[in-house]
Amino acid sequence: MPRRTAVGRRSTALLAAAGLSLLAACSSTASGGAGGGSLTYLTFNTPTLTPAFWKDSIARAQKAAPGVSVKQVVAPSTDRDSYAKQLQASGQFPDLLQSITPAQYTEAGLLTPYEQSWIDQNFLLPQGNAIKGKVYIPPTNSQIIPLVFYNKELFEKARVTPPATWKQFLAVSEKLKASGVTPIELGGNDPFAAGMPLTGALSADVLGKNPQWIQQRHEGKVKFTDADVVAAATKMRTLVEKGYFEKGALNVSYADSIKDFNAGKAAMYPMGSWYLGSIPKDQWDTIGVFPWPTDDGSTVVPFAVGGSMAISTKAKDQKGAMAFAKAWSLDAGNLKALIEGDGAFPMLKDKTLDDYGVNVSPAFTDSYAFVTKDNTKVSSIGWATNDDALPGSLNNEFYAAAQALFNTDDVKGEMAKLDQAWDSATK
Amino acid sequence: MKPLSTWFRDASRDLGLRLIAAFGLLLYTVFIIVPVLMSLRSSFTDENPLKSGSTWIGTDNYTEMLHDPQLRASVLFTLALAVGVTGVANVAGLLLAMLLNRTRLTYRVLRTVAFLPQVVSGVIVGFVWKAIFTQNGLLNETLTRLHVTDQPVDWLGNPHLAQLSVGVVVAWVLSGFTTVVYLAALQNIPQELYDAGSIDGAGASQRFRMITLRMVAPATTISVTISLITVLKLYDIIQVLTSGGPANATQSTAQYIVKTAFTTNRFGYASAVAMFLLALSAVIALSVTSVLRRREVDL
Numbered sequence: 136m137p138r139r140t141a142v143g144r145r146s147t148a149l150l151a152a153a154g155l156s157l158l159a160a161c162s163s164t165a166s167g168g169a170g171g172g173s174l175t176y177l178t179f180n181t182p183t184l185t186p187a188f189w190k191d192s193i194a195r196a197q198k199a200a201p202g203v204s205v206k207q208v209v210a211p212s213t214d215r216d217s218y219a220k221q222l223q224a225s226g227q228f229p230d231l232l233q234s235i236t237p238a239q240y241t242e243a244g245l246l247t248p249y250e251q252s253w254i255d256q257n258f259l260l261p262q263g264n265a266i267k268g269k270v271y272i273p274p275t276n277s278q279i280i281p282l283v284f285y286n287k288e289l290f291e292k293a294r295v296t297p298p299a300t301w302k303q304f305l306a307v308s309e310k311l312k313a314s315g316v317t318p319i320e321l322g323g324n325d326p327f328a329a330g331m332p333l334t335g336a337l338s339a340d341v342l343g344k345n346p347q348w349i350q351q352r353h354e355g356k357v358k359f360t361d362a363d364v365v366a367a368a369t370k371m372r373t374l375v376e377k378g379y380f381e382k383g384a385l386n387v388s389y390a391d392s393i394k395d396f397n398a399g400k401a402a403m404y405p406m407g408s409w410y411l412g413s414i415p416k417d418q419w420d421t422i423g424v425f426p427w428p429t430d431d432g433s434t435v436v437p438f439a440v441g442g443s444m445a446i447s448t449k450a451k452d453q454k455g456a457m458a459f460a461k462a463w464s465l466d467a468g469n470l471k472a473l474i475e476g477d478g479a480f481p482m483l484k485d486k487t488l489d490d491y492g493v494n495v496s497p498a499f500t501d502s503y504a505f506v507t508k509d510n511t512k513v514s515s516i517g518w519a520t521n522d523d524a525l526p527g528s529l530n531n532e533f534y535a536a537a538q539a540l541f542n543t544d545d546v547k548g549e550m551a552k553l554d555q556a557w558d559s560a561t562k
Numbered sequence: 563m564k565p566l567s568t569w570f571r572d573a574s575r576d577l578g579l580r581l582i583a584a585f586g587l588l589l590y591t592v593f594i595i596v597p598v599l600m601s602l603r604s605s606f607t608d609e610n611p612l613k614s615g616s617t618w619i620g621t622d623n624y625t626e627m628l629h630d631p632q633l634r635a636s637v638l639f640t641l642a643l644a645v646g647v648t649g650v651a652n653v654a655g656l657l658l659a660m661l662l663n664r665t666r667l668t669y670r671v672l673r674t675v676a677f678l679p680q681v682v683s684g685v686i687v688g689f690v691w692k693a694i695f696t697q698n699g700l701l702n703e704t705l706t707r708l709h710v711t712d713q714p715v716d717w718l719g720n721p722h723l724a725q726l727s728v729g730v731v732v733a734w735v736l737s738g739f740t741t742v743v744y745l746a747a748l749q750n751i752p753q754e755l756y757d758a759g760s761i762d763g764a765g766a767s768q769r770f771r772m773i774t775l776r777m778v779a780p781a782t783t784i785s786v787t788i789s790l791i792t793v794l795k796l797y798d799i800i801q802v803l804t805s806g807g808p809a810n811a812t813q814s815t816a817q818y819i820v821k822t823a824f825t826t827n828r829f830g831y832a833s834a835v836a837m838f839l840l841a842l843s844a845v846i847a848l849s850v851t852s853v854l855r856r857r858e859v860d861l
Contacts, residue, residue, distance in 0.1 A: 220825075221824055326807050527826035541719070
């Protein structure tokens, strides 16, 4: 009998230990603003946005906004939104938040809008990332997601030219495959990269014809299982079935996909315009670019206006936070780094590329022309940060659907999962 | 009747022990009991990390769990992983322990090496194995060069292979722990038992079954239970290795909880799933412990 008691105690201890880590993450605390005299600034590191970049850029902005002290908080990964929410849940919501998705915070009243007059005065697309008419992140730069990059030498070898229509795209892929070249590179092991063709197809085919589609999905007027969406998603499945992606595409990391494409192992690479920063200088004349093809050959640009930082309503020094944010946003040095390293398209008024002193590839210049030219720009589904931002974790489910299309031909079933995820995310 | 001086001495010693126990209890309450109770309360609300208030919604979150296909898939995967990995890690751990149960310096060094997977951070483990499993990774390079396969194997891209790959990595990590547990148990088995067995004509296989397996039974209870609990709450390795993909095929329940809480912003629902996972872990750990302890008595 005493032995059983001991066993019982041991079991209880084991169970308690098991519960510890599972539950800690879900406990909540009251929210509170950042304390202390300095502003907390949430940033994240990438190969382009290095610690040195942040250090220099913060120093320059502080110089332009005297008296403002900034304490940097670095997110553990590029998923700064999840980290910002964790900080909010533990009462440590930062005063300044770099490149977050404002739509996730505005409903809770966590962000301070910028003065519209200052936005109008300084930016090309003042409402580019506005939410219900208010701007929470200065629209300093933009991206096209995706573009299709291509290897000119491999195209020449297969005697093909950049396609404009979907039919031509399939024909080009077939000719490339027949010539022994892998038509499309995809770093599908990283879910966001796997989602690029699906983002392209839905943005061009669905939003291209109905730019209000996401708003209408919020209103319940349209669904992912509608025929036009399923038809667009089926295009991705078609590429899989025809074997146009490289073998084992879901086993290739995003980093390896860049290396492979730069090494000429595949002819085309659907990716966000940030890839422009990864084209080696010796490949500048080899890599070309064209927009995601549409059924009728019209140009539809899946567009996302990004920007610099949001300001928390909880920041004690609102004036200082605003001064720092404005100084950082208008600093040409910051944009130079983003243009060269991240392929970002600058959106400051009255400035040309030369004003930033950048050295960019021909592919960058060609891509930037899609931004400056008069064409059909639609929100890049899953990437837009304005009113068209997807709710909750729908981006992740979107990427998961793209990965699933490699292993199932039930396209409508995958779209139904997105509808279910949407309903869950908007509860 | 104790003399007064003895009573004071005992009381003073007891007071010291009670203070230590009280401090432990305080820590346990603050860091375990309170968060559990807060999560339990949250599981009956629609709490959102971005909003200050929440509404009491009764058992709605628990009802919703019954109709959540993604939760169901993550629980099934987690359970399958827990069972498979626990089995493999414990068999491998026992075999390795038997192999390393020697006194020479080489074996002592090898014991340290065997424990390394357990010491290394799960994030680093994930990155290292991702580099091994990826399309142009070490494993595919080796298999191709040895002409075992013509084409690289889709280790992390095919849903079933990705699940298997995750299992291999987690079993590798846990085998470090199980090896040490079994090694400690083996070193406590008196050599005389084996000698007596040999004199009675027992072969190697009989000695293993009748002596080794029975004598390591208490270690098996600990090792199996902790292995199961470790896998049931697994997050870091999978997050780095597959991010739960492809298409959520390797999403663990712990990952689903974090995603629901911090990406979908549904704290209340995530808390309900966490409570469910706690209960599931409790039932499994209690059942397994109970069965294995009974087995210890039978042996």
